[in-house]
Amino acid sequence: MNFTGAVLAGGSSRRMGSDKAFVTVDGVEMVARAANALSIAGASAVTVVGGDARRLHGLGLSHRVDRFPGDGPLGGIITALAHFAEANDHDDAVVILACDLINPSPDAVRALAAVLVDPTVDVAIPIADNRPQWLHGAWRIRSLTPLADEFARGTRAPKDAVAHLTVHEVHGYEQSWFQDADRPEDLPRNAADAVPRYDLPAPLED
Numbered sequence: 001m002n003f004t005g006a007v008l009a010g011g012s013s014r015r016m017g018s019d020k021a022f023v024t025v026d027g028v029e030m031v032a033r034a035a036n037a038l039s040i041a042g043a044s045a046v047t048v049v050g051g052d053a054r055r056l057h058g059l060g061l062s063h064r065v066d067r068f069p070g071d072g073p074l075g076g077i078i079t080a081l082a083h084f085a086e087a088n089d090h091d092d093a094v095v096i097l098a099c100d101l102i103n104p105s106p107d108a109v110r111a112l113a114a115v116l117v118d119p120t121v122d123v124a125i126p127i128a129d130n131r132p133q134w135l136h137g138a139w140r141i142r143s144l145t146p147l148a149d150e151f152a153r154g155t156r157a158p159k160d161a162v163a164h165l166t167v168h169e170v171h172g173y174e175q176s177w178f179q180d181a182d183r184p185e186d187l188p189r190n191a192a193d194a195v196p197r198y199d200l201p202a203p204l205e206d
Helices: 030-041 053-058 073-087 106-115 143-152 189-193
Strands: 004-008 046-049 062-064 094-100 123-128 136-140 167-170
Touching: 004 030, 004 073, 004 123, 030 046, 030 094, 030 106, 046 073, 053 062, 062 073, 073 094, 094 106, 106 123, 106 136, 106 167, 136 143
Parallel strands: 004 046, 004 094, 046 062, 123 167
Antiparallel strands: 094 136, 123 136
């Protein structure tokens, strides 16, 4: 399945105390680890939605301004789908990851994208620890209009915006692949020790 990739980096990181996209794990910024997993998995192009454009460009990453800053991850998903729709790429799907995954897996990315070989499926969402992982899914670009319509009606949670889409739940993933880091204590010890502590503005997103 041909696909592109996007990383969501628009959260406030208030609980981390520092922009978690740029916290390093094993010497690599978490946002770059997510982008690398998408590229290794075979994404034809990868962009980051939201976050610090200057620092992201400094890491060699493509960046797109979140069209709906402060309105949660659904706005970032819509921004990513709209970007690749406007790019007129031949790829019909976008795998979208949050920027705070500790150990993003290229194999899991490939498995998600492969679900969309079935033309009847709009969205592939992994299930880990009996919970849907809505920020780590594969989305057909045709999902853009239904999602945007739901957003315009006030819906903000991805799980509430898919009523008119065919969602395929993918089971069998290890919970460890979806371990994210909201706080320094969620990080591996060496990474947590390196997180600077300072006050951040009031949160726009979690």
